[in-house]
Amino acid sequence: MESIASREKFFPVQDISEVVQLFEYELEMNKEPDLTLLSIVVGSIENLLTCNRSNVLPEQNDVTSCTKLPVIDFKIVNALYKKFHSTIKGYVDMSQFANLKFATRELVKRVSDVIWNSLTRSYYKDRAHLQSLYSYLTGNKLDCFGVAFAVVAACQILGFNDVHLALSEDHAWVIFGENSCETAEVTWHGKGNEDKRGQSVEPGIASKCWLYLNGYPVRCNRYTEVASIVSAINPSLNVNNDAMEVALLQQQLLWLLYDKGHLSIYPMAIGNLGDLEEVNPSPDRAHCSVLFEEAIMIARTCYKNMHVYPYTYQGGYFYRHSRYKEAFESWANASDVLKQYNYTRDDEEIYKEVMEIANELIPHIMKVVSGHSAHSILKDPECFAHLLRFYDGICQWEEGSQTPVLHIGWAKPLVNTISKFDSQVRGQLIITSEVESAEDDENCNNVSTLKGIVATTGDEQKVRNDWLNLNTNLAKIEDSAESGNLHPNI
Numbered sequence: 001m002e003s004i005a006s007r008e009k010f011f012p013v014q015d016i017s018e019v020v021q022l023f024e025y026e027l028e029m030n031k032e033p034d035l036t037l038l039s040i041v042v043g044s045i046e047n048l049l050t051c052n053r054s055n056v057l058p059e060q061n062d063v064t065s066c067t068k069l070p071v072i073d074f075k076i077v078n079a080l081y082k083k084f085h086s087t088i089k090g091y092v093d094m095s096q097f098a099n100l101k102f103a104t105r106e107l108v109k110r111v112s113d114v115i116w117n118s119l120t121r122s123y124y125k126d127r128a129h130l131q132s133l134y135s136y137l138t139g140n141k142l143d144c145f146g147v148a149f150a151v152v153a154a155c156q157i158l159g160f161n162d163v164h165l166a167l168s169e170d171h172a173w174v175i176f177g178e179n180s181c182e183t184a185e186v187t188w189h190g191k192g193n194e195d196k197r198g199q200s201v202e203p204g205i206a207s208k209c210w211l212y213l214n215g216y217p218v219r220c221n222r223y224t225e226v227a228s229i230v231s232a233i234n235p236s237l238n239v240n241n242d243a244m245e246v247a248l249l250q251q252q253l254l255w256l257l258y259d260k261g262h263l264s265i266y267p268m269a270i271g272n273l274g275d276l277e278e279v280n281p282s283p284d285r286a287h288c289s290v291l292f293e294e295a296i297m298i299a300r301t302c303y304k305n306m307h308v309y310p311y312t313y314q315g316g317y318f319y320r321h322s323r324y325k326e327a328f329e330s331w332a333n334a335s336d337v338l339k340q341y342n343y344t345r346d347d348e349e350i351y352k353e354v355m356e357i358a359n360e361l362i363p364h365i366m367k368v369v370s371g372h373s374a375h376s377i378l379k380d381p382e383c384f385a386h387l388l389r390f391y392d393g394i395c396q397w398e399e400g401s402q403t404p405v406l407h408i409g410w411a412k413p414l415v416n417t418i419s420k421f422d423s424q425v426r427g428q429l430i431i432t433s434e435v436e437s438a439e440d441d442e443n444c445n446n447v448s449t450l451k452g453i454v455a456t457t458g459d460e461q462k463v464r465n466d467w468l469n470l471n472t473n474l475a476k477i478e479d480s481a482e483s484g485n486l487h488p489n490i
């Protein structure tokens with residue numbers, strides 16, 4: 001039985017700096033970081049401070065790395081660690097997988113079955129704080145991410161170091177095999193969907209749905225898996241409050257991983273750090289807006305600009321700081337990513353995200369700026385161009401998709417927004433468009449799309465009627481609304 005005796009010297013853990021030291025040791029000194037140990041430690045701190053917070057902390061707590069944490073005893077951690085080891089080694093009969101250099105699909109499926117079959121029969125899967133091995137070992141509950149993570153931690157215990165976590169923006173699976181070129185579903189996704197555990201994710205990638213990022217997920221190594229443990233820390237006490245100590249712990253651990261370069265292929269983790277820095281800026285650290293930019297650059301360079309969330313992290317920041325023109329640009333850039341996909345029922349999460357932007361945030365901005373003076377964004381053709389690009393990307397997302405995206409609920413805020421801009425502003429747009437080949441249009445009409453919307457100020461430009469493409473889509477929506485076949489999503 002592998003032991004954590006060598007780590008006993010870090011216990012009892014009493015404050016954030018001691019947790020950071022333990023992570024530092026695991027990242028630097030251990031042959032490879034022990035996913036089981038680290039998940040149990042942060043999971044126990046999170047659960048003690050968010051679930052049963054009964055007098056585990058002194059009233060006053062300082063807000064530095066000496067922030068007091070509930071005392072985590074070695075014997076508790078050691079008992080849970082041994083429990084996971086004996087569960088995995090007890091239920092995975094290694095005689096069937098003897099002398100394997102690399103994991104097989106059967107092995108991965110068997111490990112997934114052991115985790116899956118040991119979960120509580122029915123519980124609210126979307127509840128917070130179900131992501132760690134502490135939750136699994138003390139309550140037999142895990143969320144979608146937690147199951148995938150547990151499978152990878154279990155494979156580490158069994159010695160299969162080729163099994164790694166693959167992370168999209170709303171799903172997780174594993175990669176394994178000689179060049180890590182095999183993939184396997186190991187957890188469920190969404191509500192009411194049959195799980196596909198054991199199968200490859202190739203069909204998901206082939207369907208061009210956002211859930212599988214066109215084959216550009218974050219392919220983790222052990223260090224990025226440690227980053228996923230930290231990024232998955234959830235400081236929420238309830239809908240409106242966070243446990244400050246847990247947020248501080250997450251922020252310090254993310255900076256530790258950032259400084260070691262372990263966030264350099266993980267845009268969402270950098271986005272998470274940006275959100276934490278916005279609320280609680282660390283002295284002599286980059287401003288949060290720099291972090292949001294960095295996440296975007298990683299998505300563009302490492303993931304062929306297939307990730308949406310880096311732009312919505314940045315757009316959300318600009319929106320919260322009333323930097324509306326920049327928010328429009330971020331959201332238009334997010335839409336440029338989305339139009340590379342076909343919308344399917346598995347993409348609910350990003351649908352809700354885009355719908356909130358289009359039907360809540362942008363209309364709110366329109367209300368706020370309506371009363372403002374001449375310099376307002378309603379006189380700015382570049383703002384108008386960003387908004388058109390945002391809406392057009394959604395239209396293109398819908399084109400070629402099995403499931404419609406837009407419905408009359410979208411058209412009203414859309415038309416309302418566009419009509420807020422003066423006609424002379426609208427007249428200052430230059431629309432360039434290329435006619436795309438018709439392979440994706442069932443009527444074999446040439447599908448002209450907005451290849452670029454540039455705004456000029458100054459001399460009047462006749463608006464090229466190519467952007468009528470947008471109006472054509474609007475007409476379709478209104479027709480469909482009249483004929484009553486509204487979007488099933490509403």
Ligand SMILES: CC1(C)CN=C(N2CCN(c3ncnc4sc(C(F)(F)C(F)(F)F)cc34)CC2)S1
Pocket residue numbers: 144145167168169170171172228231232268269272309312313316353
């Ligand atoms: C701009 C936003 C709306 C703000 N928060 C966002 N998050 C919060 C954090 N988040 C994440 N942050 C770090 N890593 C991961 S891995 C992952 C996942 F693959 F979907 C999983 F594993 F299935 F849950 C999600 C996720 C998901 C996206 S996007």
